[in-house]
Amino acid sequence: DTGVSQNPRHKITKRGQNVTFRCDPISEHNRLYWYRQTLGQGPEFLTYFQNEAQLEKSRLLSDRFSAERPKGSFSTLEIQRTEQGDSAMYLCASSRGAGDYNEQFFGPGTRLTVL
Amino acid sequence: GDSVTQMEGPVTLSEEAFLTINCTYTATGYPSLFWYVQYPGEGLQLLLKATKADDKGSNKGFEATYRKETTSFHLEKGSVQVSDSAVYFCALSPNNAGNMLTFGGGTRLMVKP
Numbered sequence: 387d388t389g390v391s392q393n394p395r396h397k398i399t400k401r402g403q404n405v406t407f408r409c410d411p412i413s414e415h416n417r418l419y420w421y422r423q424t425l426g427q428g429p430e431f432l433t434y435f436q437n438e439a440q441l442e443k444s445r446l447l448s449d450r451f452s453a454e455r456p457k458g459s460f461s462t463l464e465i466q467r468t469e470q471g472d473s474a475m476y477l478c479a480s481s482r483g484a485g486d487y488n489e490q491f492f493g494p495g496t497r498l499t500v501l
Numbered sequence: 502g503d504s505v506t507q508m509e510g511p512v513t514l515s516e517e518a519f520l521t522i523n524c525t526y527t528a529t530g531y532p533s534l535f536w537y538v539q540y541p542g543e544g545l546q547l548l549l550k551a552t553k554a555d556d557k558g559s560n561k562g563f564e565a566t567y568r569k570e571t572t573s574f575h576l577e578k579g580s581v582q583v584s585d586s587a588v589y590f591c592a593l594s595p596n597n598a599g600n601m602l603t604f605g606g607g608t609r610l611m612v613k614p
Binding site: 390417419421426427428429430431434442477479481488489490491492493494495 | 505533537543544545546547550590592594600601602603604605606607
């Protein structure tokens with residue numbers, strides 16, 4: 387059990403560029419969550435997957451954002467045409483399932499800075 | 502919708518002082534409640550949880566009791582250490598199929614020797 391990993395840890399981009407982040411969950415965890423955390427705030431839910439199916443998306447997830455989890459393993463979060471307001475820490479979490487098995491383990495995050 | 506409100510920080514204490522960080526919530530139904538901690542330079546870690554009314558979660562000397570009548574889940578520790586300096590987040594999960602977490606804004610704790 388090596389924990390949830392995220393890459394890259396830091397990303398600096400110019401406004402209007404596309405960026406993609408990757409999350410590798412704990413092996414055998416069925417659920418994978420994406421959250422966004424801005425400075426001085428708590429994380430906000432973006433979306434989650436049960437295996438490869440994306441089951442819920444927050445209204446925060448505009449049409450510039452897309453997430454995938456092919457084959458139910460790692461996940462990617464892509465932001466198209468980045469804006470300065472997208473600057474934040476993007477957190478990934480995974481869990482074994484629902485109910486008592488829903489303890490979510492968080493990765494270290496990817497910090498995005500949009501210039 | 503669901504929401505979590507926690508006291509603003511920073512909270513500055515001397516070592517061995519008593520700690521309370523207030524947390525109240527608004528939710529329909531019977532959510533599960535959590536405290537997460539974020540140490541400097543590290544990811545969020547689950548500190549403790551409670552899944553039903555009157556449950557007490559505890560870990561590493563920290564405790565919190567699920568109070569449905571006051572919709573609260575205050576975090577307490579009898580004697581803080583310098584190593585407890587971190588940001589603490591209260592969160593709830595609605596216990597529906599999604600179980601996504603709703604977080605409070607976080608409270609920074611600084612413990613001085």
